[in-house]
Amino acid sequence: MIDLTTEYAGLRLKNPIVVASSGLTRNLRTIKELEAAGAAAVVLKSLFEEQIEAEMSQIMSPTDYPEAADYINAYVQSNEISKHLDFLREVKQEVSIPVIASINCFRSDSWVDFAKQFEDAGANALEINVMRLDTDLFYDANKTEQMYVNIVSSLVRAVKIPVTVKLSKAFSNIPSIVDKLRAAGAKGVVLFNRSYQPDIDIEKVQMVAGNVFSHAGEISDTIRYAGIVSALVPGISIASSTGVHDAAGVIKCILAGAHATQMCTALYKEGPGFVAETLAAVEGWMDRKGYRSVSEFRGYLSAGGIKSATMYERMQFMKYFSNKEN
Ligand SMILES: Cc1cc2nc3c(=O)[nH]c(=O)nc-3n(C[C@H](O)[C@H](O)[C@H](O)COP(=O)(O)O)c2cc1C
Numbered sequence: 132m133i134d135l136t137t138e139y140a141g142l143r144l145k146n147p148i149v150v151a152s153s154g155l156t157r158n159l160r161t162i163k164e165l166e167a168a169g170a171a172a173v174v175l176k177s178l179f180e181e182q183i184e185a186e187m188s189q190i191m192s193p194t195d196y197p198e199a200a201d202y203i204n205a206y207v208q209s210n211e212i213s214k215h216l217d218f219l220r221e222v223k224q225e226v227s228i229p230v231i232a233s234i235n236c237f238r239s240d241s242w243v244d245f246a247k248q249f250e251d252a253g254a255n256a257l258e259i260n261v262m263r264l265d266t267d268l269f270y271d272a273n274k275t276e277q278m279y280v281n282i283v284s285s286l287v288r289a290v291k292i293p294v295t296v297k298l299s300k301a302f303s304n305i306p307s308i309v310d311k312l313r314a315a316g317a318k319g320v321v322l323f324n325r326s327y328q329p330d331i332d333i334e335k336v337q338m339v340a341g342n343v344f345s346h347a348g349e350i351s352d353t354i355r356y357a358g359i360v361s362a363l364v365p366g367i368s369i370a371s372s373t374g375v376h377d378a379a380g381v382i383k384c385i386l387a388g389a390h391a392t393q394m395c396t397a398l399y400k401e402g403p404g405f406v407a408e409t410l411a412a413v414e415g416w417m418d419r420k421g422y423r424s425v426s427e428f429r430g431y432l433s434a435g436g437i438k439s440a441t442m443y444e445r446m447q448f449m450k451y452f453s454n455k456e457n
Contacts, residue, residue: 361388
Protein backbone atom coordinates (compact mmCIF):
# COMPACT_ATOMS: atom_id res chain seq x y z
CA MET A 132 0.00 0.00 0.00
CA ILE A 133 1.55 3.28 -1.11
CA ASP A 134 1.34 6.17 1.34
CA LEU A 135 1.00 9.52 -0.44
CA THR A 136 0.35 11.56 2.70
CA THR A 137 2.48 14.57 3.46
CA GLU A 138 2.51 17.41 5.93
CA TYR A 139 2.48 20.97 4.67
CA ALA A 140 2.46 23.99 7.00
CA GLY A 141 0.98 21.92 9.82
CA LEU A 142 -1.80 20.53 7.60
CA ARG A 143 -1.97 16.78 7.12
CA LEU A 144 -2.55 16.29 3.38
CA LYS A 145 -3.66 13.02 1.81
CA ASN A 146 -1.22 13.58 -1.05
CA PRO A 147 1.12 16.34 -2.30
CA ILE A 148 -1.20 17.94 -4.91
CA VAL A 149 -2.75 21.25 -3.88
CA VAL A 150 -4.78 23.30 -6.34
CA ALA A 151 -3.22 26.78 -6.64
CA SER A 152 -5.19 29.98 -6.16
CA SER A 153 -6.83 30.82 -9.50
CA GLY A 154 -10.11 31.05 -11.35
CA LEU A 155 -10.44 27.28 -10.79
CA THR A 156 -10.83 27.83 -7.08
CA ARG A 157 -13.43 30.57 -7.23
CA ASN A 158 -16.04 28.10 -8.44
CA LEU A 159 -17.65 25.58 -6.09
CA ARG A 160 -18.48 23.05 -8.79
CA THR A 161 -14.87 22.96 -10.00
CA ILE A 162 -13.57 22.70 -6.44
CA LYS A 163 -15.84 19.68 -5.86
CA GLU A 164 -14.59 18.10 -9.09
CA LEU A 165 -11.01 18.71 -8.00
CA GLU A 166 -11.72 17.10 -4.63
CA ALA A 167 -13.40 14.13 -6.33
CA ALA A 168 -10.30 13.70 -8.51
CA GLY A 169 -8.14 13.52 -5.39
CA ALA A 170 -6.80 17.04 -4.81
CA ALA A 171 -5.40 17.20 -1.29
CA ALA A 172 -6.31 20.86 -0.65
CA VAL A 173 -7.37 24.01 -2.49
CA VAL A 174 -6.15 27.57 -2.22
CA LEU A 175 -9.12 29.84 -2.91
CA LYS A 176 -8.93 32.67 -5.43
CA SER A 177 -7.20 35.61 -3.73
CA LEU A 178 -8.97 38.45 -2.05
CA PHE A 179 -7.12 41.63 -2.93
CA GLU A 180 -5.74 44.08 -0.39
CA GLU A 181 -7.49 46.89 -2.24
CA GLN A 182 -10.83 45.19 -1.62
CA ILE A 183 -10.11 44.89 2.06
CA GLU A 184 -8.84 48.40 2.51
CA ALA A 185 -11.62 49.99 0.52
CA GLU A 186 -14.17 48.11 2.58
CA MET A 187 -12.39 49.16 5.76
CA SER A 188 -12.29 52.87 5.25
CA GLN A 189 -12.80 54.01 1.67
CA ILE A 190 -9.16 55.05 2.01
CA MET A 191 -8.67 56.13 -1.53
CA SER A 192 -10.29 59.48 -2.02
CA PRO A 193 -11.45 60.00 -5.61
CA THR A 194 -9.12 62.97 -5.88
CA ASP A 195 -5.97 60.93 -5.23
CA TYR A 196 -5.97 58.82 -8.38
CA PRO A 197 -9.34 59.26 -10.06
CA GLU A 198 -8.99 56.36 -12.50
CA ALA A 199 -7.72 53.93 -9.91
CA ALA A 200 -10.40 55.00 -7.44
CA ASP A 201 -13.14 54.41 -10.01
CA TYR A 202 -11.77 51.00 -10.86
CA ILE A 203 -11.28 49.96 -7.26
CA ASN A 204 -14.68 51.21 -6.16
CA ALA A 205 -16.38 49.30 -8.97
CA TYR A 206 -14.35 46.24 -8.13
CA VAL A 207 -15.15 46.51 -4.45
CA GLN A 208 -18.85 46.86 -5.10
CA SER A 209 -18.96 43.58 -6.99
CA ASN A 210 -16.42 41.68 -4.89
CA GLU A 211 -16.93 42.76 -1.34
CA ILE A 212 -15.40 40.76 1.44
CA SER A 213 -18.65 39.37 2.75
CA LYS A 214 -19.19 37.55 -0.56
CA HIS A 215 -15.72 36.13 -0.28
CA LEU A 216 -16.36 34.95 3.27
CA ASP A 217 -19.73 33.45 2.27
CA PHE A 218 -18.00 31.55 -0.50
CA LEU A 219 -15.39 30.26 1.91
CA ARG A 220 -18.12 29.04 4.31
CA GLU A 221 -19.97 27.38 1.45
CA VAL A 222 -16.83 25.60 0.24
CA LYS A 223 -16.06 24.44 3.76
CA GLN A 224 -19.53 22.95 4.04
CA GLU A 225 -19.31 21.15 0.73
CA VAL A 226 -15.80 19.68 0.76
CA SER A 227 -13.77 17.86 3.37
CA ILE A 228 -10.25 18.68 2.14
CA PRO A 229 -8.37 21.62 3.71
CA VAL A 230 -9.29 25.01 2.28
CA ILE A 231 -6.59 27.69 2.26
CA ALA A 232 -7.70 31.33 2.01
CA SER A 233 -5.50 33.65 -0.04
CA ILE A 234 -4.89 37.36 0.29
CA ASN A 235 -3.09 39.26 -2.44
CA CYS A 236 -1.45 42.28 -0.89
CA PHE A 237 1.26 44.74 -1.78
CA ARG A 238 1.61 47.28 0.93
CA SER A 239 0.74 47.51 4.56
CA ASP A 240 -0.48 45.18 7.26
CA SER A 241 -3.35 47.48 8.20
CA TRP A 242 -5.92 44.95 6.94
CA VAL A 243 -4.51 42.07 8.94
CA ASP A 244 -7.37 42.02 11.46
CA PHE A 245 -9.54 40.83 8.61
CA ALA A 246 -7.60 37.58 8.61
CA LYS A 247 -9.47 36.62 11.78
CA GLN A 248 -12.67 36.60 9.73
CA PHE A 249 -11.16 34.04 7.38
CA GLU A 250 -10.23 31.92 10.34
CA ASP A 251 -13.73 32.24 11.80
CA ALA A 252 -15.23 31.33 8.43
CA GLY A 253 -13.33 28.04 8.56
CA ALA A 254 -10.14 28.56 6.56
CA ASN A 255 -7.60 25.88 7.45
CA ALA A 256 -4.66 28.14 6.63
CA LEU A 257 -3.87 31.50 5.11
CA GLU A 258 -1.70 32.15 2.08
CA ILE A 259 -0.38 35.65 1.63
CA ASN A 260 0.60 36.61 -1.87
CA VAL A 261 2.61 39.82 -1.69
CA MET A 262 2.68 41.20 -5.21
CA ARG A 263 5.23 43.92 -5.24
CA LEU A 264 7.74 45.17 -7.75
CA ASP A 265 9.92 47.82 -6.19
CA THR A 266 11.40 50.18 -8.73
CA ASP A 267 12.17 53.29 -6.70
CA LEU A 268 15.92 53.82 -7.08
CA PHE A 269 16.24 55.13 -3.55
CA TYR A 270 14.07 52.56 -1.79
CA ASP A 271 16.08 50.19 0.35
CA ALA A 272 15.31 46.55 -0.51
CA ASN A 273 15.62 45.66 3.19
CA LYS A 274 12.50 47.70 3.81
CA THR A 275 10.57 45.47 1.44
CA GLU A 276 11.76 42.37 3.25
CA GLN A 277 10.86 43.96 6.56
CA MET A 278 7.37 44.68 5.26
CA TYR A 279 6.90 40.96 4.48
CA VAL A 280 8.13 40.08 7.95
CA ASN A 281 5.81 42.66 9.56
CA ILE A 282 2.81 41.29 7.72
CA VAL A 283 3.61 37.75 8.85
CA SER A 284 4.26 38.84 12.46
CA SER A 285 0.94 40.68 12.60
CA LEU A 286 -0.94 37.78 11.04
CA VAL A 287 0.57 35.25 13.38
CA ARG A 288 -0.59 37.38 16.29
CA ALA A 289 -4.09 37.69 14.80
CA VAL A 290 -4.86 34.05 13.92
CA LYS A 291 -4.15 30.54 15.14
CA ILE A 292 -4.31 28.83 11.75
CA PRO A 293 -1.04 28.39 9.84
CA VAL A 294 0.19 31.40 7.86
CA THR A 295 2.00 30.76 4.59
CA VAL A 296 3.62 33.17 2.14
CA LYS A 297 3.61 32.90 -1.64
CA LEU A 298 6.83 34.50 -2.82
CA SER A 299 7.96 35.80 -6.15
CA LYS A 300 11.47 35.05 -7.38
CA ALA A 301 12.40 38.73 -7.14
CA PHE A 302 14.66 38.46 -4.11
CA SER A 303 18.42 38.56 -4.13
CA ASN A 304 18.65 35.89 -1.41
CA ILE A 305 15.65 33.60 -1.29
CA PRO A 306 16.79 31.30 1.57
CA SER A 307 17.45 34.39 3.68
CA ILE A 308 13.97 35.89 3.21
CA VAL A 309 12.40 32.46 3.80
CA ASP A 310 14.36 32.15 7.04
CA LYS A 311 13.18 35.59 8.17
CA LEU A 312 9.59 34.60 7.44
CA ARG A 313 10.08 31.36 9.36
CA ALA A 314 11.45 33.32 12.32
CA ALA A 315 8.41 35.61 12.13
CA GLY A 316 6.13 32.59 12.44
CA ALA A 317 5.28 31.56 8.86
CA LYS A 318 4.63 27.83 8.61
CA GLY A 319 5.05 27.52 4.86
CA VAL A 320 6.24 29.19 1.69
CA VAL A 321 4.95 28.77 -1.82
CA LEU A 322 7.88 28.89 -4.22
CA PHE A 323 6.95 30.58 -6.52
CA ASN A 324 4.23 32.91 -7.52
CA ARG A 325 4.13 33.60 -11.25
CA SER A 326 3.52 37.28 -11.72
CA TYR A 327 2.02 39.12 -14.66
CA GLN A 328 4.18 38.48 -17.75
CA PRO A 329 4.58 41.52 -19.97
CA ASP A 330 5.03 41.21 -23.71
CA ILE A 331 5.20 43.62 -26.64
CA ASP A 332 3.10 43.49 -29.80
CA ILE A 333 5.61 44.72 -32.39
CA GLU A 334 2.93 45.34 -35.05
CA LYS A 335 0.79 47.52 -32.81
CA VAL A 336 3.94 48.75 -31.06
CA GLN A 337 2.38 48.46 -27.65
CA MET A 338 2.70 46.58 -24.39
CA VAL A 339 0.42 43.56 -24.10
CA ALA A 340 -0.11 40.83 -21.54
CA GLY A 341 2.00 37.72 -22.02
CA ASN A 342 0.73 34.19 -21.52
CA VAL A 343 -1.11 33.78 -18.25
CA PHE A 344 -0.23 30.07 -18.33
CA SER A 345 3.21 28.73 -17.53
CA HIS A 346 5.16 26.29 -19.64
CA ALA A 347 6.74 23.13 -18.27
CA GLY A 348 10.29 24.51 -18.59
CA GLU A 349 9.51 27.05 -15.87
CA ILE A 350 9.90 24.27 -13.31
CA SER A 351 13.71 24.73 -13.25
CA ASP A 352 13.79 27.55 -10.68
CA THR A 353 11.00 25.85 -8.76
CA ILE A 354 13.19 22.75 -8.38
CA ARG A 355 16.34 24.76 -7.73
CA TYR A 356 14.87 26.62 -4.76
CA ALA A 357 13.03 23.62 -3.32
CA GLY A 358 16.48 21.98 -3.22
CA ILE A 359 18.26 24.93 -1.66
CA VAL A 360 15.60 26.22 0.72
CA SER A 361 14.65 22.78 2.08
CA ALA A 362 18.30 22.19 2.94
CA LEU A 363 18.99 25.60 4.48
CA VAL A 364 15.68 26.38 6.18
CA PRO A 365 14.34 23.05 7.44
CA GLY A 366 11.88 24.63 9.88
CA ILE A 367 9.36 25.69 7.23
CA SER A 368 7.26 23.79 4.70
CA ILE A 369 7.62 24.32 0.97
CA ALA A 370 4.87 24.10 -1.63
CA SER A 371 6.47 24.14 -5.05
CA SER A 372 4.56 26.15 -7.62
CA THR A 373 5.12 27.25 -11.24
CA GLY A 374 5.74 24.78 -13.99
CA VAL A 375 4.46 21.71 -12.11
CA HIS A 376 2.56 20.26 -15.04
CA ASP A 377 2.51 16.50 -14.46
CA ALA A 378 3.55 13.59 -12.25
CA ALA A 379 7.20 14.03 -13.19
CA GLY A 380 6.98 17.66 -12.02
CA VAL A 381 5.43 16.62 -8.71
CA ILE A 382 8.09 13.95 -8.18
CA LYS A 383 10.97 16.31 -9.06
CA CYS A 384 9.81 18.93 -6.56
CA ILE A 385 9.47 16.35 -3.79
CA LEU A 386 12.88 14.86 -4.58
CA ALA A 387 14.27 18.39 -4.30
CA GLY A 388 12.65 18.80 -0.89
CA ALA A 389 9.11 20.18 -1.34
CA HIS A 390 6.39 19.05 1.07
CA ALA A 391 3.63 19.71 -1.45
CA THR A 392 3.13 21.06 -4.94
CA GLN A 393 0.60 23.55 -6.26
CA MET A 394 -0.83 23.03 -9.74
CA CYS A 395 -2.68 25.55 -11.85
CA THR A 396 -1.90 25.72 -15.59
CA ALA A 397 -2.05 21.93 -16.08
CA LEU A 398 -5.49 21.78 -14.43
CA TYR A 399 -6.82 24.59 -16.60
CA LYS A 400 -5.56 22.78 -19.69
CA GLU A 401 -6.35 19.16 -18.79
CA GLY A 402 -9.34 19.62 -16.47
CA PRO A 403 -9.89 18.62 -12.82
CA GLY A 404 -9.69 14.87 -13.63
CA PHE A 405 -6.00 15.36 -14.37
CA VAL A 406 -5.34 15.30 -10.61
CA ALA A 407 -6.34 11.61 -10.51
CA GLU A 408 -4.18 10.82 -13.53
CA THR A 409 -1.20 12.61 -11.97
CA LEU A 410 -1.62 10.85 -8.63
CA ALA A 411 -1.82 7.45 -10.35
CA ALA A 412 1.39 8.22 -12.24
CA VAL A 413 3.16 9.34 -9.02
CA GLU A 414 2.10 6.06 -7.39
CA GLY A 415 3.28 4.10 -10.44
CA TRP A 416 6.70 5.76 -10.24
CA MET A 417 6.96 5.12 -6.47
CA ASP A 418 6.06 1.50 -7.03
CA ARG A 419 8.72 1.09 -9.73
CA LYS A 420 11.35 2.74 -7.54
CA GLY A 421 10.38 0.81 -4.44
CA TYR A 422 9.22 3.81 -2.40
CA ARG A 423 6.33 3.12 -0.02
CA SER A 424 5.81 6.67 1.22
CA VAL A 425 6.45 10.24 0.09
CA SER A 426 8.65 10.85 3.12
CA GLU A 427 11.04 8.14 1.88
CA PHE A 428 12.14 10.21 -1.11
CA ARG A 429 11.36 13.76 -0.07
CA GLY A 430 14.56 15.81 -0.19
CA TYR A 431 16.65 12.92 -1.58
CA LEU A 432 18.12 15.36 -4.12
CA SER A 433 18.11 18.52 -2.02
CA ALA A 434 21.25 20.51 -1.37
CA GLY A 435 21.28 18.90 2.10
CA GLY A 436 24.20 16.54 1.61
CA ILE A 437 26.43 19.32 0.38
CA LYS A 438 28.16 21.72 2.75
CA SER A 439 27.36 24.91 0.93
CA ALA A 440 24.27 25.63 -1.14
CA THR A 441 26.34 28.12 -3.12
CA MET A 442 28.74 25.32 -4.01
CA TYR A 443 25.76 23.05 -4.87
CA GLU A 444 24.49 25.66 -7.30
CA ARG A 445 27.99 26.27 -8.67
CA MET A 446 28.50 22.53 -9.23
CA GLN A 447 25.25 22.26 -11.23
CA PHE A 448 26.33 25.28 -13.24
CA MET A 449 29.75 23.84 -13.99
CA LYS A 450 28.31 20.43 -14.92
CA TYR A 451 25.90 22.17 -17.27
CA PHE A 452 28.46 24.21 -19.12
CA SER A 453 31.12 21.55 -19.23
CA ASN A 454 28.65 19.44 -21.23
CA LYS A 455 28.27 22.16 -23.85
CA GLU A 456 30.68 23.02 -26.58
CA ASN A 457 31.20 26.57 -25.39
C1 LIG B 1 -6.04 32.52 -14.52
C2 LIG B 1 -5.13 32.55 -13.32
C3 LIG B 1 -5.53 33.22 -12.18
C4 LIG B 1 -4.69 33.28 -11.07
N1 LIG B 1 -5.10 33.93 -9.93
C5 LIG B 1 -4.29 33.94 -8.84
C6 LIG B 1 -4.71 34.55 -7.63
O1 LIG B 1 -5.80 35.11 -7.49
N2 LIG B 1 -3.86 34.52 -6.57
C7 LIG B 1 -2.64 33.90 -6.63
O2 LIG B 1 -1.92 33.87 -5.63
N3 LIG B 1 -2.21 33.30 -7.76
C8 LIG B 1 -3.01 33.32 -8.86
N4 LIG B 1 -2.58 32.70 -10.01
C9 LIG B 1 -1.23 32.09 -10.03
C10 LIG B 1 -1.31 30.58 -9.76
O3 LIG B 1 -1.79 30.33 -8.46
C11 LIG B 1 0.08 29.92 -9.89
O4 LIG B 1 0.95 30.41 -8.88
C12 LIG B 1 0.75 30.17 -11.24
O5 LIG B 1 -0.17 30.00 -12.30
C13 LIG B 1 1.93 29.21 -11.44
O6 LIG B 1 1.53 27.87 -11.38
P1 LIG B 1 1.38 26.98 -12.73
O7 LIG B 1 2.70 26.95 -13.38
O8 LIG B 1 0.92 25.63 -12.25
O9 LIG B 1 0.35 27.67 -13.57
C14 LIG B 1 -3.42 32.64 -11.12
C15 LIG B 1 -3.03 31.94 -12.28
C16 LIG B 1 -3.87 31.90 -13.38
C17 LIG B 1 -3.42 31.13 -14.61
